[in-house]
Amino acid sequence: MPVDVRIPTMLRPHTGGAAAVTVDASTIREVVDQLVAAHPGLAGQIVTPDGAMHRFVNVYLNDDDIRYLDKLETKVGEGDTVSILPAVAGGS
Amino acid sequence: MLQISADAHAEMVAHCWAGLPLEACGLLAGTGDHATRCYPTANVAESAVVYTVDPKGFLRADRDAESQGLAILGVFHSHTHTAAYPSPTDVAQAPDPGWHYVLVSLAEGAPVVRSYRIIDGNIDEEPVVLVQ
Numbered sequence: 001m002p003v004d005v006r007i008p009t010m011l012r013p014h015t016g017g018a019a020a021v022t023v024d025a026s027t028i029r030e031v032v033d034q035l036v037a038a039h040p041g042l043a044g045q046i047v048t049p050d051g052a053m054h055r056f057v058n059v060y061l062n063d064d065d066i067r068y069l070d071k072l073e074t075k076v077g078e079g080d081t082v083s084i085l086p087a088v089a090g091g092s
Numbered sequence: 093m094l095q096i097s098a099d100a101h102a103e104m105v106a107h108c109w110a111g112l113p114l115e116a117c118g119l120l121a122g123t124g125d126h127a128t129r130c131y132p133t134a135n136v137a138e139s140a141v142v143y144t145v146d147p148k149g150f151l152r153a154d155r156d157a158e159s160q161g162l163a164i165l166g167v168f169h170s171h172t173h174t175a176a177y178p179s180p181t182d183v184a185q186a187p188d189p190g191w192h193y194v195l196v197s198l199a200e201g202a203p204v205v206r207s208y209r210i211i212d213g214n215i216d217e218e219p220v221v222l223v224q
Contacts (some may be wrong), residue, residue, distance in 0.1 A: 090179065092142065
């Protein structure tokens with residue numbers, strides 16, 4: 001299924017500047033695999049080498065945080081938008 | 093330099109003040125280095141010493157900014173008892189080298205607003221210029 005993926009600004013250098021990429025996938029994990037296959041610079045940035053979600057990245061399927069769905073096994077379908085956003089945090 | 097519209101600046105400071113005694117945070121959007129919109133977000137860490145921008149708030153801000161042809165260009169947060177300078181935590185967790193990092197200190201009588209670029213762990217202060 002073709003799925004739109006929104007790329008955050010700090011990862012766009014790895015996608016040739018593209019703010020959105022379309023991939024063919026049926027789960028979030030497949031979305032990430034396809035992204036990395038097309039843009040190898042993204043390796044390890046969204047999913048860590050041991051296959052888990054990167055803790056400084058948030059992934060949304062439409063309006064829902066995938067951590068509250070099925071995480072990387074969340075199913076995606078036609079017309080879905082996957083948004084990748086950095087975790088933004090700090091302290092005093 | 094960070095240019096920021098007076099309205100966005102006022103909204104940012106008001107949000108930080110209203111967040112006391114906890115740290116407040118939010119995003120700034122605009123074009124280039126000119127912030128024209130402030131997106132206050134919840135601090136889901138709910139702490140007086142650390143902040144985490146509500147990811148859902150970021151998603152909404154990102155979509156809204158895009159719908160207006162703007163881009164998220166930075167993040168602001170308050171330091172309730174310390175100076176308006178990035179902490180080691182701020183530097184370590186800065187997500188985007190292209191962003192402006194605005195600190196609002198509420199440690200003294202009046203809010204102090206300062207802005208920085210944080211690139212590869214290096215902190216460089218930049219002027220904040222209010223524009224109408």
